[in-house]
Amino acid sequence: MAKFVNVAKTSAIPPGEMKSFSIDGKRILVVNLAGTFFATQDVCTHDNGTLSDGEVIDGEIECPRHGGRFDPQTGAVRALPPMFPIKTFAVQVIGDDVQVNME
Numbered sequence: 001m002a003k004f005v006n007v008a009k010t011s012a013i014p015p016g017e018m019k020s021f022s023i024d025g026k027r028i029l030v031v032n033l034a035g036t037f038f039a040t041q042d043v044c045t046h047d048n049g050t051l052s053d054g055e056v057i058d059g060e061i062e063c064p065r066h067g068g069r070f071d072p073q074t075g076a077v078r079a080l081p082p083m084f085p086i087k088t089f090a091v092q093v094i095g096d097d098v099q100v101n102m103e
């Protein structure tokens, strides 16, 4: 069953930016791509880099440690060295609240 949790106001994460939040003891990364929000784990699958310390480049999350990249929508690897995708979470926007499904 879905369990959507408020994480931020939409204005807190401008387009092209991302921010990390601690929800239920997990670090969740919320990314704004041209006004659409996506949420992923905030830990790189390569060697535990903190993705929120990286950047959004060409619509992808770039890990600051070795330059691995992920698709924020699907979690798929877009650039090595990571071999495994990151977990994604459903997002909904209600009014100006960004909510992440932590089921």
Ligand code: FES
Pocket: 044, 045, 046, 047, 048, 049, 063, 064, 065, 066, 067, 068, 080, 081, 082
């Ligand atoms: S820890 Fe992320 S690319 Fe190596």
